[in-house]
Amino acid sequence: MTTSSSSSKVVSEYIEVEEEETLSLGYCDDDDDDDDDFNTFTDGDLDCSCEGGGGFSDPLSGEVKPRILLMGLRRSGKSSIQKVVFHKMSPNETLFLESTNKICREDVSNSSFVSFQIWDFPGQIDFFDPTFDYEMIFRGTGALIFVIDSQDDYVEALCRLHLTVTRAYKVNPDINFEVFIHKVDGLSDDAKIEKQRDIHKRANDDLADAGLERIHLCFYLTSIYDHSIFEAFSKVVQKLIPQLPTLENLLNIFISNSGIEKAFLFDVVSKIYIATDSSPVDMQTYELCCDMIDVVIDISCIYGLTEVETGQPYDKESMAIIHLNNTTVMYLKEVTKFLALVCFLREENFERKGIIDYNFHCFKTAIQEVFDVRVQVQKNRKLLSQRRRSKQALTPNGVLSNQR
Numbered sequence: 085m086t087t088s089s090s091s092s093k094v095v096s097e098y099i100e101v102e103e104e105e106t107l108s109l110g111y112c113d114d115d116d117d118d119d120d121d122f123n124t125f126t127d128g129d130l131d132c133s134c135e136g137g138g139g140f141s142d143p144l145s146g147e148v149k150p151r152i153l154l155m156g157l158r159r160s161g162k163s164s165i166q167k168v169v170f171h172k173m174s175p176n177e178t179l180f181l182e183s184t185n186k187i188c189r190e191d192v193s194n195s196s197f198v199s200f201q202i203w204d205f206p207g208q209i210d211f212f213d214p215t216f217d218y219e220m221i222f223r224g225t226g227a228l229i230f231v232i233d234s235q236d237d238y239v240e241a242l243c244r245l246h247l248t249v250t251r252a253y254k255v256n257p258d259i260n261f262e263v264f265i266h267k268v269d270g271l272s273d274d275a276k277i278e279k280q281r282d283i284h285k286r287a288n289d290d291l292a293d294a295g296l297e298r299i300h301l302c303f304y305l306t307s308i309y310d311h312s313i314f315e316a317f318s319k320v321v322q323k324l325i326p327q328l329p330t331l332e333n334l335l336n337i338f339i340s341n342s343g344i345e346k347a348f349l350f351d352v353v354s355k356i357y358i359a360t361d362s363s364p365v366d367m368q369t370y371e372l373c374c375d376m377i378d379v380v381i382d383i384s385c386i387y388g389l390t391e392v393e394t395g396q397p398y399d400k401e402s403m404a405i406i407h408l409n410n411t412t413v414m415y416l417k418e419v420t421k422f423l424a425l426v427c428f429l430r431e432e433n434f435e436r437k438g439i440i441d442y443n444f445h446c447f448k449t450a451i452q453e454v455f456d457v458r459v460q461v462q463k464n465r466k467l468l469s470q471r472r473r474s475k476q477a478l479t480p481n482g483v484l485s486n487q488r
């Protein structure tokens with residue numbers, strides 16, 4: 085990664101500004117720049133804090149955010165994952181992270197499409213303790229990420245995974261179960277494959293023994309020391325975006341009409357790709373895209389913010405072209421203030437840049453339309469929710485019972 089310390093400061097300020105703007109679109113968010121700003125819940129707080137009037141489980145709420153749970157044994161790497169992916173913490177700094185002793189909830193509303201809550205569970209917590217309302221936790225959950233430390237003995241982790249998954253499935257069969265086989269940076273390629281095969285087999289055997297073959301677990305090899313964690317998180321988040329098929333379809337149409345080999349729609353802040361065309365993704369291509377975004381933001385921070393100090397490192401004018409030495413061109417363009425399109429194409433096809441730009445213009449308009457529909461749906465939900473609440477506040481004779 086090329087992000088310098090000065091530029092990462094600007095990027096984190098940039099995150100704050102974006103969040104303010106997201107608020108105006110009807111999302112609810114917290115300032116999440118450092119630990120102190122996390123919404124932390126003590127065990128006793130947990131029940132009431134999540135099921136409030138505007139909570140996830142309210143079907144008429146305008147703030148429907150999928151919930152992603154991060155679970156796993158102590159020191160498996162849960163907080164590090166969250167810090168590296170969403171707070172730009174450098175992997176080496178995670179060595180100094182203290183053990184989490186409360187459930188930490190964080191709202192992520194980086195882009196128009198990426199909007200969810202992450203709940204980081206402390207490893208030692210017994211969330212099956214009767215004082216925990218685990219039914220409430222699982223009921224509003226979109227994805228459960230279970231982190232297994234691949235450098236440690238994973239027998240206990242597998243037992244815990246089985247227990248967690250079976251309980252969660254009973255409460256909410258729609259949860260996506262994602263298993264991160266984590267810290268694979270210390271393993272050789274053969275060892276990685278062997279670990280994945282073994283964990284996959286044992287976890288599925290346990291489910292089969294319990295007669296729960298229908299539970300589907302997805303496995304990912306991850307490490308915070310490379311891009312694998314971003315790629316895995318991208319896939320987890322994509323499953324929670326209802327507009328994904330539309331976005332993929334738009335990307336397919338765009339690339340097939342523009343002579344482009346591969347295109348990704350990126351959330352610039354988190355470097356999660358929220359959609360790509362239907363051709364397979366290879367890790368190297370994804371890494372190049374992440375590096376390109378870093379270069380654009382860094383160059384913009386260094387050379388683009390001199391005159392207007394309050395400017396953003398990423399805006400309407402942002403675009404970049406990189407010619408690789410293998411006759412491939414990378415082309416990045418701004419789609420919305422949160423999203424960038426990164427494309428790979430052959431040099432000879434880039435000669436028709438006019439057509440590509442025209443097609444891009446159509447693509448951008450279509451994305452805007454998808455976004456507008458989403459905003460409209462959320463506004464309607466909010467309105468309905470407000471009406472419902474004000475109705476509840478009326479006494480039988482039609483007078484407001486609790487006017488302030």
Ligand SMILES: Nc1nc2c(ncn2[C@@H]2O[C@H](COP(=O)(O)OP(=O)(O)OP(=O)(O)O)[C@@H](O)[C@H]2O)c(=O)[nH]1
Pocket residue numbers: 156157158159160161162163164165175177178179180181182183184185205206207208266267268269270306307308309
């Ligand atoms: N080698 C390696 N170490 C990692 C990786 N991810 C996290 N770690 C290290 O694992 C240790 C524990 O990380 P944490 O993020 O605190 O683990 P946790 O699961 O949140 O722990 P609890 O809060 O106790 O539940 C830290 O020293 C991290 O630096 C990884 O991908 N590779």
